Amino acid sequence: AQTVTQSQPEMSVQEAETVTLSCTYDTSESDYYLFWYKQPPSRQMILVIRQEAYKQQNATENRFSVNFQKAAKSFSLKISDSQLGEAAMYFCAYRNLGGSQGNLIFGKGTKLSVKP
Amino acid sequence: GAGVSQSPSNKVTEKGKDVELRCDPISGHTALYWYRQSLGQGLEFLIYFQGNSAPDKSGLPSDRFSAERTGGSVSTLTIQRTQQEDSAVYLCASRTGVSYEQYFGPGTRLTVT
Numbered sequence: 001a002q003t004v005t006q007s008q009p010e011m012s013v014q015e016a017e018t019v020t021l022s023c024t025y026d027t028s029e030s031d032y033y034l035f036w037y038k039q040p041p042s043r044q045m046i047l048v049i050r051q052e053a054y055k056q057q058n059a060t061e062n063r064f065s066v067n068f069q070k071a072a073k074s075f076s077l078k079i080s081d082s083q084l085g086e087a088a089m090y091f092c093a094y095r096n097l098g099g100s101q102g103n104l105i106f107g108k109g110t111k112l113s114v115k116p
Numbered sequence: 117g118a119g120v121s122q123s124p125s126n127k128v129t130e131k132g133k134d135v136e137l138r139c140d141p142i143s144g145h146t147a148l149y150w151y152r153q154s155l156g157q158g159l160e161f162l163i164y165f166q167g168n169s170a171p172d173k174s175g176l177p178s179d180r181f182s183a184e185r186t187g188g189s190v191s192t193l194t195i196q197r198t199q200q201e202d203s204a205v206y207l208c209a210s211r212t213g214v215s216y217e218q219y220f221g222p223g224t225r226l227t228v229t
Contacts, residue, residue, distance in 0.1 A: 004158070033216055043205060045159075045220035091158055095216065101172055102211070103149055104218065106158030 002027040004094050006107035013082045014115050020067075021077045021110050023092030031097035034068065035104070036077045039089040048090070051075065053097070079112075087114040118142065120221035122208050128227045129198055137193045137224045141210030149218060150183060150193050153205040162206075165191060167213070198228045 003026045013019035025034070036048040051059045051068050059066050063080045075092060089111050093104040121140045129135050141148050146167045151159040161175040165185045176182070180199075185191040195202055205225050209218040 006158075043207075043223040043225075045207065045209070047217055050216065093159075101164055101166075102147070102216070102218075103161040103164055103172075103175070104151075104159070105161070108156070108158045 002029070002032075002094050002096070002105050004092050004105050004107040006092055006110050008110045009108070010111045010113070012113045012115060013079070015084055016081055018078060018080045019082055019112065021079075021090050021092075021112070023075045023077070023107055025073050025075065025092070025094050027073070027094065027096075029096055033095040033097060034066075034075045035093040035095070036064070036066070036075075037091045037093060037106075038086070039091060039109070041088075045091070049077065082114050084114050084116060087112055120208055120210055120219050122206075122221040122224050124224060125222065126225045126227070128229060131200060131228055132197055134194065134196045135198055135226060137195075137206050137226070139191045139193070139208030139210075139221060141189065141191070141208070142219055143189075144212065145210035145219070146188065146213045147211045147218075148185060148191050149209045150191070151207045151209065152177075153207060153223070155204070159207060162193070195226075198226075200228050202226060203228045 005024045032053045034051045038046045049061045067076045089109045091109045092107040123138045148165040150162040163183045164172040180196045183193045205223045207223040208221045211218045
């Protein structure tokens with residue numbers, strides 16, 4: 001079975017600085033998706049960025065980028081120029097590419113604080 | 117456009133009572149998921165519906181949990197004889213049949229006293 005591990009329960013960053021959140025996963029599949037979701041206090045899960053495992057190029061969305069290391073099964077999220085509004089829980093998630101189900105497997109999350 | 121909605125937003129119930137949680141997916145989304153988020157934990161998959169196919173119930177933690185989806189749209193998650201360990205946030209998500217992206221609702225916070 002696939003598992004996702006986030007080893008940092010909490011992280012803190014100064015506004016406008018850069019922070020990296022770690023995620024490792026375990027799978028025997030070769031094709032899959034990886035995601036980072038953000039969950040603010042409103043509880044709404046918001047997709048931040050996704051990565052297809054077959055793509056070697058790291059995904060980037062504005063100030064969010066990932067460092068995808070397939071061999072190491074590592075998928076870290078870098079937030080540049082951190083904003084106060086980005087304080088939230090961040091979850092790393094995995095999804096098999098094949099099959100029709102497509103349920104997400106989540107890590108336990110990292111609580112990010114942004115200090116003014 | 118309208119996103120995924122869930123009701124109620126919060127529910128407090130006594131141990132042993134039954135509860136029903138509702139999810140309205142985005143119109144046209146054929147796939148629907150229920151997840152449970154216990155305190156300090158990530159989301160745990162519960163059940164998956166796709167169109168008219170039989171649901172995948174592999175994530176349901178016990179036979180006290182059940183779910184249905186009527187008319188391929190609204191879904192109801194029912195928990196019978198609630199226990200304190202059922203206290204959690206229950207999140208619903210939907211997606212189109214071909215998309216990878218799941219859109220989440222705001223969740224229902226269930227507290228069992």
